[in-house]
Amino acid sequence: MKILVTGTAGFIGSHLAHRLLDRGDEVIGVDNVNDYYDVNLKEARLKRLTDKAGFTEVRQDVADRAAMEALFAEHKPERVVHLAAQAGVRYSIENPHAYVDANLVGFMNILEGCRHNKVEHLVYASSSSVYGANETMPFSVHDNVDHPLSLYAASKKANELMAHTYSHLYNLPTTGLRFFTVYGPWGRPDMALFIFTKKILAGEPIDVFNHGHHRRDFTYIDDIVEGVIRTLDHVAEPNDQWSGATPDPGTSKAPYRLYNIGSNNPVELSRFIEIIEERVGKKAEKNLLPLQPGDVPATYANVDDLIDDVGYKPATPVEEGIARFVDWYRDFYNV
Numbered sequence: 034m035k036i037l038v039t040g041t042a043g044f045i046g047s048h049l050a051h052r053l054l055d056r057g058d059e060v061i062g063v064d065n066v067n068d069y070y071d072v073n074l075k076e077a078r079l080k081r082l083t084d085k086a087g088f089t090e091v092r093q094d095v096a097d098r099a100a101m102e103a104l105f106a107e108h109k110p111e112r113v114v115h116l117a118a119q120a121g122v123r124y125s126i127e128n129p130h131a132y133v134d135a136n137l138v139g140f141m142n143i144l145e146g147c148r149h150n151k152v153e154h155l156v157y158a159s160s161s162s163v164y165g166a167n168e169t170m171p172f173s174v175h176d177n178v179d180h181p182l183s184l185y186a187a188s189k190k191a192n193e194l195m196a197h198t199y200s201h202l203y204n205l206p207t208t209g210l211r212f213f214t215v216y217g218p219w220g221r222p223d224m225a226l227f228i229f230t231k232k233i234l235a236g237e238p239i240d241v242f243n244h245g246h247h248r249r250d251f252t253y254i255d256d257i258v259e260g261v262i263r264t265l266d267h268v269a270e271p272n273d274q275w276s277g278a279t280p281d282p283g284t285s286k287a288p289y290r291l292y293n294i295g296s297n298n299p300v301e302l303s304r305f306i307e308i309i310e311e312r313v314g315k316k317a318e319k320n321l322l323p324l325q326p327g328d329v330p331a332t333y334a335n336v337d338d339l340i341d342d343v344g345y346k347p348a349t350p351v352e353e354g355i356a357r358f359v360d361w362y363r364d365f366y367n368v
């Protein structure tokens with residue numbers, strides 16, 4: 034298949050592109066390689082992809098309407114996986130406009146491209162952060178998510194709503210994936226595992242928010258990629274049982290689906306740090322701090338729909354995933 038993947042210089046997009054290329058798909062990879070974090074890491078991820086047959090790199094902004102129209106017209110992708118976005122909860126407190134450009138305008142351009150070019154299936158990244166103030170655990174796609182706590186979360190929820198209108202109006206099959214704290218080799222420098230590993234190795238203190246008591250459903254990158262591929266191959270269908278009298282938020286009369294992709298096994302931040310310390314072989318010096326604005330105390334994914342529809346449940350133990358990250362980090366940065 035010819036698949037347009039956005040965000041291919043990014044953490045999840047680069048891993049996904051490798052898997053798609055390895056199984057023989059053609060990948061058109063779009064990324065503007067912005068400097069939200071270390072551009073050298075993005076270039077290194079891309080370099081491994083451009084060395085592979087079947088990969089076409091397109092360096093452009095998904096918010097650039099004319100460029101995106103031209104891209105769809107030229108390449109005519111059969112399916113689209115849209116991962117490019119301004120990520121990060123904390124950054125959205127300081128830089129709200131970045132989220133409107135990349136996550137709302139960019140998403141609009143993807144929807145229009147899919148609509149006008151008869152794309153068979155659009156799969157896009159949502160986030161566990163859409164659960165916001167919800168406290169019923171584990172989080173289910175059938176729960177309402179009307180109380181986001183950051184503009185990042187609101188932009189992801191907005192994507193789900195925008196997708197629904199295109200599924201309804203143009204019969205465009207769309208699948209939104211709510212990823213839960215993704216970690217692993219080639220991971221993001223703005224996320225906890227990267228920051229902690231770097232600082233512990235350098236003998237510097239680490240900031241531990243919520244006194245280490247948050248619980249996160251940390252999900253290993255290969256498990257995320259497996260979930261993306263399984264759902265990409267399973268084109269969203271209408272739910273014939275859906276009723277407007279008792280509207281189910283996770284499905285629709287239109288070909289619209291949502292899935293959580295999470296490990297279904299929350300781990301406390303303090304335990305997560307202990308596992309890093311064990312693998313690095315050094316104790317962390319910790320600054321214990323309160324919960325940050327926009328952060329939620331716990332995440333926990335209900336993955337029943339993923340199991341029922343595509344027969345998959347993430348399974349990598351956090352000890353194994355952290356070990357693979359730490360080994361990658363030490364090798365890549367030579368420390």
Ligand SMILES: NC(=O)c1ccc[n+]([C@@H]2O[C@H](COP(=O)([O-])OP(=O)(O)OC[C@H]3O[C@@H](n4cnc5c(N)ncnc54)[C@H](O)[C@@H]3O)[C@@H](O)[C@H]2O)c1
Pocket residue numbers: 039040041042043044045046063064065066067075093094095096115116117118119120121134135139158159160161211212213214215216221
């Ligand atoms: N990593 C996680 O824990 C996590 C959790 C939930 C959701 N997500 C979502 O998954 C997706 C991928 O996340 P990631 O962790 O790989 O992040 P990432 O920042 O590593 O990757 C995103 C990529 O998109 C590119 N990009 C950003 N804005 C762009 C624009 N306007 N035009 C073109 N390219 C642009 C960036 O350069 C980057 O390479 C994002 O949509 C993110 O919100 C990630």
